Amino acid sequence: MRLTYAPRDCLPADPLRYDSRAAHALGELAVGVYLTPWNFSHASIVAGWTGANVFEERGVQVGVAYHPNVIAIVPRGSSERGDWRDNFFSVWRRGWSPPLPPDASLGWGFRRQLAVSVERVLSYIDPLMETFSKAKILVTGHSLGAALAAGYVAALTQRPGRNPYCAYLFESPRAGNAAWATWYESLLVPTWSVVCASRGRVDLITRVPKKRWGFRHVGNRVILADKGTYHGLDAWEEYRASSPVGHLAGWRIVSRLFHSIRAHTGANLLAALASRVEIIEQLERVQDEAHGGPVLVAGGQANPGR
Numbered sequence: 001m002r003l004t005y006a007p008r009d010c011l012p013a014d015p016l017r018y019d020s021r022a023a024h025a026l027g028e029l030a031v032g033v034y035l036t037p038w039n040f041s042h043a044s045i046v047a048g049w050t051g052a053n054v055f056e057e058r059g060v061q062v063g064v065a066y067h068p069n070v071i072a073i074v075p076r077g078s079s080e081r082g083d084w085r086d087n088f089f090s091v092w093r094r095g096w097s098p099p100l101p102p103d104a105s106l107g108w109g110f111r112r113q114l115a116v117s118v119e120r121v122l123s124y125i126d127p128l129m130e131t132f133s134k135a136k137i138l139v140t141g142h143s144l145g146a147a148l149a150a151g152y153v154a155a156l157t158q159r160p161g162r163n164p165y166c167a168y169l170f171e172s173p174r175a176g177n178a179a180w181a182t183w184y185e186s187l188l189v190p191t192w193s194v195v196c197a198s199r200g201r202v203d204l205i206t207r208v209p210k211k212r213w214g215f216r217h218v219g220n221r222v223i224l225a226d227k228g229t230y231h232g233l234d235a236w237e238e239y240r241a242s243s244p245v246g247h248l249a250g251w252r253i254v255s256r257l258f259h260s261i262r263a264h265t266g267a268n269l270l271a272a273l274a275s276r277v278e279i280i281e282q283l284e285r286v287q288d289e290a291h292g293g294p295v296l297v298a299g300g301q302a303n304p305g306r
Contacts (some may be wrong), residue, residue: 002031002037003047006088007067010138015166015190018222018231020280022267023194026072026168030142032267034062035076042140050210055124059083060117062148066128066258072123074211075113077143077266086113087144093177094149104180106151107173107209107252110144114151120154122162129162136165142266148173150184150218152211157187166190167219170269171203174215191219196227196272197239224272236284 005025012019041226044052044065052065055284059082063074078087084200090107096114100106105120106114127207129135146169156162184191195206202223209215218254222231223239230239 001028001036001043003028003043007065007070007072010070010072010110011136012166013028018192018220020273020276021271023168023222024270025028026140027142027170027194027270027273028071029063029065029074030077030140030145030168030170031270032076032144033061034145035266037061037063037076040074042219053124057120057122058116062117062121062152064121064124066130066132067135068132069135070138071125071128072138073125073134073141073149073156074139075117075141075145075148077141077145085142087173088230090173090175091213093214099154100180101183103132104176106180107147107215109153110147110175112301113144113148114155116223117118117148118152120140121152122159125156125162126159127189139164139167140170140173140271142170143172146170146193147175150175153189153191154184154187157189163248164189167192169193169219171196171206172215172217173205174209174211176218177214178216181218184218192222192231192248193217193219194224194269194273196224196269199214202239205284212287224269224276235282 005028009025010029012022018114032043033054036043040054040063041052042273048067051061054063059080061076063076067159074195076091086109088109089108092108093105094108094111095102095105096111102179125137138153139149139156142190147171149167151165152165156164161288169191180239196203202212223235225239225242227242272304
């Protein structure tokens with residue numbers, strides 16, 4: 001898979017505001033390490049990164065791309081039999097110490113993948129941060145990789161000088177319990193949890209494990225829907241109001257399931273992210289023409305639909 005963004009494009013100007021360009025750039029990394037981990041290093045270097053590696057430990061793969069200004073940590077999503085096993089067993093939760101407090105717990109499979117990979121990856125990050133002392137750490141991932149990315153954020157905050165600049169989690173399942181979510185928010189790492197919708201149906205994977213089983217999402221929700229982009233505290237309510245369920249006929253249930261699964265694919269995610277960037281670029285061109293010269297819209301914040 002070819003990466004179309006340079007490392008600088010991955011850095012939001014303001015990590016506290018959702019940035020469509022940075023989201024698309026990081027989405028490419030997340031999908032790239034998921035679909036073509038064997039090509040991740042080459043594609044990253046061609047795109048302008050100084051170097052990149054994919055670490056594998058007992059079936060768990062994590063990509064790291066680095067540059068003097070940016071270091072990206074990118075756990076891989078589900079692509080092997082062991083990943084699906086870990087996903088299934090994540091309906092049961094266990095603590096992870098360090099770094100979690102005693103009452104917080106993660107899905108068993110998510111915890112296992114973190115336990116076998118975190119130390120090796122962070123040991124690789126430490127000398128990189130010594131070399132690139134001004135680099136900002138970004139964490140991203142798609143699907144299972146997004147659940148693991150939240151765990152990497154937690155682990156990084158326990159190391160002095162390693163707090164991530166921000167995290168973009170794409171199509172993440174619920175990784176842990178309410179105590180985990182509350183503790184994660186207390187880390188104060190800007191986190192955007194991005195969900196796709198296809199023809200009014202939200203990505204199925206983001207709805208498991210079930211909330212009634214005690215699981216919770218982390219981060220600020222962003223919903224990329226056909227009718228617009230919703231984010232903030234009222235994102236779900238606004239999205240549901242724009243996409244009512246309607247009559248649950250048998251054919252409609254099948255259609256909803258199909259589109260919920262389609263919404264989870266990497267191709268659908270990248271297409272949704274790219275469409276938002278196109279809107280920003282159109283607005284920038286209009287502003288350029290109106291002002292008679294280049295007027296940059298920092299972080300793409302001109303997009304009224306975000």
